[in-house]
Amino acid sequence: MSETVLEVSGLCRTFGDVRAVDEVSFTLPAGGSLGIVGESGSGKTTTARIVVGLEEADAGSVTVRGRRREGRARGKAERLTRAREVQMVFQDPYLSLDPRYGVQDVLRETLRLHFPDADPAPRVAELLDQVGLGTRAAEALPRQLSGGQRQRVAIARALAVEPAVLVLDEAVAALDVSVQAQVLNLLADIRERTGVGYLFITHDLGVVRCVTEEVIVMRQGRVVEAGRTEAVLADPQHPYTRLLLDSVPRPGWEPSLIAAARREVG
Amino acid sequence: MNALDIQGLRLQLPGTARPVLDGVDLTVAAGETVALVGESGSGKTLTSRSALRLLPPGARAEGKVLVAGEDVLTMDADRLRALRTGQAAMIFQDPRAATNPLRRIGDFLTESVTLAGKMNRAEATERAVSLLGAVGLGPELLGRYPGQLSGGMLQRVVIAAALMGDPALLLADEATTALDVTSQAEVVALLGRLREQFGTGLLFVTHDLGLAAAISDRVYVMYAGRIAEVGPAAALFEHPRHPYTAALLAATPRPDAPGGRLAAIDGQPPDLRQELTGCAFAARCPLATELCRTVVPEPVKVSGGHLAACHHSDQLEGSTARV
Numbered sequence: 001m002s003e004t005v006l007e008v009s010g011l012c013r014t015f016g017d018v019r020a021v022d023e024v025s026f027t028l029p030a031g032g033s034l035g036i037v038g039e040s041g042s043g044k045t046t047t048a049r050i051v052v053g054l055e056e057a058d059a060g061s062v063t064v065r066g067r068r069r070e071g072r073a074r075g076k077a078e079r080l081t082r083a084r085e086v087q088m089v090f091q092d093p094y095l096s097l098d099p100r101y102g103v104q105d106v107l108r109e110t111l112r113l114h115f116p117d118a119d120p121a122p123r124v125a126e127l128l129d130q131v132g133l134g135t136r137a138a139e140a141l142p143r144q145l146s147g148g149q150r151q152r153v154a155i156a157r158a159l160a161v162e163p164a165v166l167v168l169d170e171a172v173a174a175l176d177v178s179v180q181a182q183v184l185n186l187l188a189d190i191r192e193r194t195g196v197g198y199l200f201i202t203h204d205l206g207v208v209r210c211v212t213e214e215v216i217v218m219r220q221g222r223v224v225e226a227g228r229t230e231a232v233l234a235d236p237q238h239p240y241t242r243l244l245l246d247s248v249p250r251p252g253w254e255p256s257l258i259a260a261a262r263r264e265v266g
Numbered sequence: 267m268n269a270l271d272i273q274g275l276r277l278q279l280p281g282t283a284r285p286v287l288d289g290v291d292l293t294v295a296a297g298e299t300v301a302l303v304g305e306s307g308s309g310k311t312l313t314s315r316s317a318l319r320l321l322p323p324g325a326r327a328e329g330k331v332l333v334a335g336e337d338v339l340t341m342d343a344d345r346l347r348a349l350r351t352g353q354a355a356m357i358f359q360d361p362r363a364a365t366n367p368l369r370r371i372g373d374f375l376t377e378s379v380t381l382a383g384k385m386n387r388a389e390a391t392e393r394a395v396s397l398l399g400a401v402g403l404g405p406e407l408l409g410r411y412p413g414q415l416s417g418g419m420l421q422r423v424v425i426a427a428a429l430m431g432d433p434a435l436l437l438a439d440e441a442t443t444a445l446d447v448t449s450q451a452e453v454v455a456l457l458g459r460l461r462e463q464f465g466t467g468l469l470f471v472t473h474d475l476g477l478a479a480a481i482s483d484r485v486y487v488m489y490a491g492r493i494a495e496v497g498p499a500a501a502l503f504e505h506p507r508h509p510y511t512a513a514l515l516a517a518t519p520r521p522d523a524p525g526g527r528l529a530a531i532d533g534q535p536p537d538l539r540q541e542l543t544g545c546a547f548a549a550r551c552p553l554a555t556e557l558c559r560t561v562v563p564e565p566v567k568v569s570g571g572h573l574a575a576c577h578h579s580d581q582l583e584g585s586t587a588r589v
Contacts, residue, residue: 039446040417146534147306176305177473181517181530188527203446206519210528233521247447248521249480251500255455262448 005030005164005197006051006086011060013046020046021057022221028165033191033198035212035229037205037244043221048167048201052088065164080114087158091170093150097142103128103153104138110160127156130193132186148179152186159190169201184210205248209233217241239265267335269435269467270294270317270354275329277312277491279322282538287312288491290329291565294435294467299458301470301478301499303514304488307535313488314437314471318350334434351382355428359440361420365412372408375427384431397426400463401456418449422456429460436461439471454481475518479503484571487511490536490546493565497572507574507582510547545577553578 006028013021021043028034038044049055051062053073062069064085073079090096097106104124111120128138131152142150151171158166168187172180188211191198200212208215208229215232217225217240225238236242243265247258270293277287287309294300304310315321316331319338331338334353341349358364365374375397376390385393395405401422412420421441428436438457442450458481461468472478478485478499485502487495487510495508506512516529533550536542545551548558557577565573568583576582 177514178305178517178531181528185527185530205521209521209523209525210519243448245521247451249477251479253480255451258451259455
């Protein structure tokens with residue numbers, strides 16, 4: 001856990017008058033798992049998109065495996081290198097997979113682009129096995145698969161290039177509880193086996209507890225609290241973190257008190 | 267009289283091998299909050315929509331769906347329209363999809379009752395203003411458009427619209443799922459207050475077990491078109507007596523639980539193209555025996571008001587789950 005695989009420092013991004021991301025810094029150790037928690041508009045997704053390169057920062061830096069990313073990727077070689085550093089899994093696998101491509105073709109296409117000299121077949125089999133998809137699913141089109149299976153395909157595609165960091169943006173939010181548990185366990189297994197690092201964007205504190213070692217809490221573009229996941233959830237220091245935790249419904253829950261506390265935090 | 271009384275509802279859709287709803291019994295008393303919990307495809311949304319007879323095309327329904335004592339499945343079109351603008355109302359998950367972006371909030375709130383001839387425009391506007399007040403919003407909203415409001419505010423507008431016809435039954439289908447947790451708390455607090463104030467029965471359809479436990483008096487757990495377990499919220503979540511309920515609770519990630527692996531449920535819910543013999547959960551159930559694969563379990567009373575449709579629910583006696 002010594003080496004740092006991803007370092008983000010002083011990240012800023014403004015849309016019009018809104019500071020979507022405001023001086024955000026964090027580091028992810030190799031093979032570690034960091035959660036970014038926040039509500040809509042907290043800037044967590046914009047942060048993730050800057051890390052991946054889908055959005056540019058106004059200020060600050062993103063360093064992956066010691067290589068600082070400068071501006072937009074220029075040329076195919078640079079784009080491919082960046083793609084092998086960071087991959088992303090989105091919330092909705094219905095939208096992130098091409099409906100006309102079969103599962104194997106999706107993986108083969110990615111492998112052919114990144115490793116043109118290698119035979120993709122054994123690696124396709126290995127990836128499918130890694131995400132727990134059988135040979136029947138391998139032949140299928142996205143619409144023939146369930147939501148959980150589709151998300152497994154998206155994860156397999158992201159892993160195909162052996163990235164150092166996987167950015168998961170609400171990647172299990174659209175799944176049913178029983179399927180979500182399967183995918184969360186799968187993600188834990190993959191990290192153990194491959195040593196890939198996770199940047200886990202979520203609004204769900206239960207999911208954060210389950211898959212991350214460290215967490216940052218974002219609000220209105222700023223990091224309001226950061227630390228070991230266990231410690232932050234057991235003993236939150238910032239009133240906003242406490243409000244988030246209190247807002248999780250459970251028996252004996254008093255929604256009217258939370259509503260009042262919410263106005264206080266402002 | 268119950269706000270909603272569903273008796274033996276069976277719903278068959280074209281092209282399916284088994285009914286999507288298979289003998290559902292469910293009641294919501296006046297002023298009661300009932301949660302209906304299940305995963306995608308369990309039939310929870312169809313069950314709640316049946317209260318407004320919003321059935322998919324080609325659906326064949328058997329059984330009874332009584333709203334404030336009247337059978338919705340057999341009433342004529344005029345009566346049904348009156349029911350939908352009056353006794354029963356539904357709040358959907360996505361308030362943006364439930365409102366017309368080109369029409370002002372004021373028109374949206376008043377159109378159903380004025381079209382139904384229940385109130386004239388002035389009365390309707392007066393009621394709209396008082397209901398906006400009840401959901402914590404001001405009268406200035408009447409002239410605004412949906413696009414000018416946040417998701418949480420718009421969901422409160424939709425709730426106010428649902429109350430315009432003074433319904434006996436309010437159906438909330440994943441009504442807080444699209445909201446942030448802190449706005450969810452606001453909306454839930456609001457629904458609780460409105461229920462007390464207006465004595466409305468509330469059927470809360472959700473996939474979130476923690477939310478169901480937090481807000482409801484009683485909970486129904488559905489699996490593959492059948493009610494697996496029903497009981498008082500506390501009893502059901504602390505001492506689940508159906509293996510599916512127990513497994514769902516164990517598979518839910520919680521902020522106060524230890525980190526690491528979850529107890530996932532292997533396999534998938536049964537496909538609609540497959541006929542079911544015996545218990546629908548048998549293929550994924552750790553307690554399943556030959557009996558489960560051949561005989562459909564009837565709901566068995568485990569304690570006052572707590573029923574589980576499981577042949578082996580006695581094996582779960584004394585089990586505890588944490589919510």
